[in-house]
Amino acid sequence: MNCEHYPINLGCLFLGEAVLGINPQLGRLVTEEEALAHLKKCEESRLIHMIGRNKLDAQWLGVKPGEKLLSICNCDPCCCLWRIIPIITPKISRKIKKMTGVDVKLTDRCNGCGICTKGCCFLDAIHLINKKAFITKECRGCGRCVNICPNKAIELIINDARYVEKSIKKISEVIDIT
Structure with missing residues (x-):
């Protein structure tokens, strides 16, 4: 998928034990310093950090256990899943605090x-x-x-x-x- 406004490499970060199961074609392991530099680039690009445990991420990444995965999404207006929050059920949208x-x-x-x-x-x-x-x-x-x-x-x-x-x-x- 190509983003309309941002480089594709300014994507999400995933933390926790479950990242060891992520397919290398979908991501790579990075050092703490690399992760912080990535977040800084995302912030400088005016992407919005959202942190949480998203069951959907564990599903599409094919990792288990899902409770051992924490996502830091660097949300943008065209590609981020969370742009649908206003139209999803209140039960789900209320989970974002x-x-x-x-x-x-x-x-x-x-x-x-x-x-x-x-x-x-x-x-x-x-x-x-x-x-x-x-x-x-x-x-x-x-x-x-x-x-x-x-x-x-x-x-x-x-x-x-x-x-x-x-x-x-x-x-x-x-x-x-x-």
């Missing part, structure tokens, strides 16, 4: 241009109301609207000084990445 300690906030710099409402949000969580952007409770804090706003009117705020520490602990409870 905003990380605790992160908020997306609209500032008074919003001039109502509407760029943030045109296909940038996977969840259609941002709308124009009275010529100003409005972020709904559906927002999962991905930050794509923050990156795309030409007026820097939307901010991603980490409101917990221990956010990184807590996130690492939460992820470590789910999967062993050592």
